[in-house]
Structure formats: C-alpha cells, structure tokens
Amino acid sequence: MSKKLVMAALALAMAAGIASAQIKISMIYAGGDPLAKELISNSVAAFMKANPGVKVTEYPSPSGPYLDFIKVKDAVGEFPDLIEMRDTPMYVRAGKLAVLPAEVVDLVENPVQFDGKVYTVSLMAQAPLGMMYNAKFFRDNKLSEPKTYKEFTELCDKIKAKSVSPMVVGGKDIWHLGFLWSKYFFDEVTAKNPNWIADRYRGKVKWTDAEPRRGMQAFVDLFRSGYVDPGFLSTADNQTASILVSGKAAMLFSGTWMFQQIKDADPSFELGWFPLPSLDGKLNLFGGSTAQGWAISAEAAKDPVRLKACVDFIKFFFRKDNYVKFASAMSAIPSTVEEINYKAAPVLEKVLSVYGKVPSKQLMWNNKVSLNELPPAFRNFAYKTAAELLIGGSLDEGLKRLDAEWDLEAKSFNPVTGVGIPK
Secondary structure, X not given: OOHHHHHHHHHHHHHHHHHHHOEEEEEEEOOOOHHHHHHHHHHHHHHHHHOOOEEEEEEEOXXXXXXXXXXXXXXXXXXXXXXXXXXXXXXXXXXXXXXXXXXXHOOEOOOOOEOXXXXXXXXXXXXXXXXXXXXXXXXXXXXXXXXXXXXXXXXHHHHHOOOOEEEEOOOOOHHHHHHHHHHHHHHHHHOOXXXXXXXXXXXXXXXXXXXXXXXXXXXXXXXXXXXXXXXXXXXXXXXXXXXXXXXXXEEEEXXXXXXXXXXXXXXXXOXXXXXXXXXXXXXXXXXXXXXXXXXXXXXXXXXXXXXXXXXXXXXXXXXXXXXXXXXXXXXXXXOEOOOOOOOOOHHHHHHHHHHHHOOOEXXXXXXXXXHHOOOOOHHHHHHHHHHXXXXXXXHHHHHHHHHHHHXXXXXXXXXXXXXXXXX
C-alpha cells in the first residue's frame, strides 16, 4: 500500500474515532413559529461549530399542540436531553426534569421556582400581546386606533364595509386561538380575581358565572360577527403574516415576535400596533417571568458528560452576543440578568412604552403555577370547545361542558387539596 493510501486510511480511522467519541444530545423545541424555529436552529448550528465535540440532534415540533408532540416522544422512549419546556409543572411532578445548576439559574431574572427549586430558564419574558395593523390601510381610510371596546367593534364594522377582513386568526393552531381566548379571560375574569383558578378548584366560582360568560360571549361574538377572516380554522399561525401584508385582513392579534415575520413577508409594509381595550375600557397586558424555557431531562442529568453539554448550550444561547440576535429578531423582552439592548423599531418602542405604563399585568392563564395551575388537559379542551362555538352551538352548553370537564379533571388533579400533587 502506498504511503498516501496509508495516511488516508489513518485519517479516516482517526475521524471515525473522533465521531464515535462525540458527545450526543437530543433537543426538542416548538416549531410552530417559523422565526423562533429558525433562530433556535441557528443557535444549535453555531453551538456545534464552536463545540465540534458535541452533536445536537434537533426535533422541532410540527404544527399542532406542542404538548401532544412531547407526550408522543416520551411515550416512545424519546424524551429529549434538552427541551424547550412549556408545560413545566406537569413534567416537574412526573420527575422528568432536572434541577438546574446555579450557573444556569443565575443567567435569568426572577426564575420561577417550584418548592424553592428551578427547573427552567425562560427564553424571554412574557410578551405583551396586542393588535397589529396595516397602518397604510388605516391612514388611507381615515381609521383611528380605538380607545374603548365599542370603538374597536365599530372599527371592525368600518373595515368590513371596505370588503376587507378586519382580522386574521391562525385557528388551525389552537395555541394561536388561545391568544384571544386568554385576553378575554384576563379582561373579564382574572383581572378582577387573580386567584379565580384556585377558587374554581375550591368550588367558589364556575365557568357558567357572569364573568367568564361575558368574556366568552365577547370572544365568540368577534367571530360570529364576521370580524375574522373566513377559514380561520384551516389557517395556520405561520400564514397570518402573509395574509396581513397581502391586504386580505387589516389586523392580527399576536405577540411582538411577529414583527420580524411581518417585515420579512413585506419589508415595505407599514405596521401599526395598539393594545386591545377590555369591555370596560381598561388596558390589561400580559407580562412577567414564566416557567416556560430551557430545561434538562432528569435522565440526561445522570450523565455528567451529557449534563455539561446541555448546560454549555444554554449558556451559549444566553451569551450576550448570541442572545441579542435572538431577542432583537423576536422583538422580545429579554429574560436575562445581563442587560440586553438592541435597536428597536418604532412600533416596538410604542409597545414597550405602553407596557411600562400599564399597571395591570399577568401571565397568560396557562402559564400560572401553584394553586392557579390549570388541570393538565384542560387548556386544550377549552380551546377546542371554543373553536366549536365559533362556528355554532350554544354558549351556555359550551360553558357547562367546561365546568363538567374541570370537575372531572379536578378529581385527579387539584393543587388546592393536594390531589395529584406528589408529596
């Protein structure tokens, strides 16, 4: 064998040896938002380039409920090493998540604790949701941002009269439908009683009560009045930006992470934003630290090598020069202790200005923990029930179904009484 062939064979052998010694970790994250999916995938690629001894296998979720995707992976023995965790309390109780080391916990501000322990570090603080709109269309048709809910419905009527859908909703992804649901629930229920969920466990309140009924009625009326672009149940979240910039719809209720997607869909699009007033004219915005974020599986934490690789990735993700790219692209409120500054577009500056002035802030109803945590399967049941009501059916019967489902689930999970909560 020639010297060249020998050297080539040795090189191949060495490469094979390195490959076999390579640290391998698996990762799951939500893939429903195309921008977030791209940014996280870019972070993974950059991390592996900087750490050639680590191989990260990504499993972004397809369109559909993220929790269902995680459950399937878990059921087939593919629970990941590193995960963008959404339903944190459930997996903490199941013993699936590791307590994060201080070097990770110390990266973020006010991490959510469970019995004094931290299992997740949030990718971003809870983003304020609001109404994005076609500013040129508003200007050309002499339309103004509403200050009251009555003005909002009048605005929708004016837009509808122009043969344009007032709003686009990506109802194919029920979590997107949950944005508006959560807003009306916040306005009419938890803004008045922040512990309504705990009180529902105690039997002090019901879904058929006046407050949740008023919120659900307004939510349903929005769709039944023709204010939402037809076909919303077959429209995915990742289609909403293109529908908005095409002029088919004039408004979109979502989070600030959509700003970049809208800009990408049409760089010349003039984007406006306003907070959606409650029925009584108040402004309530979502905000604060959440329990959603990067988590490490308890199984991976048993292996010091895999644990270190997961910790290294999280630290790499939040490193200032990396995280500023993620936060700016997502128009996010940073979750890190280290101050992150980026040049904000005028529309985001307006959001941050309003956010800083609004005193009424809460997490979305499905992000609450402790005594106000939802029964594990109730969120999706509620959204699916709502979706059915949007195209017909009795509101009263729908609310009765919510009460019946809650009572059924509360038999096996009730944080107030301790049922379903490991000691």
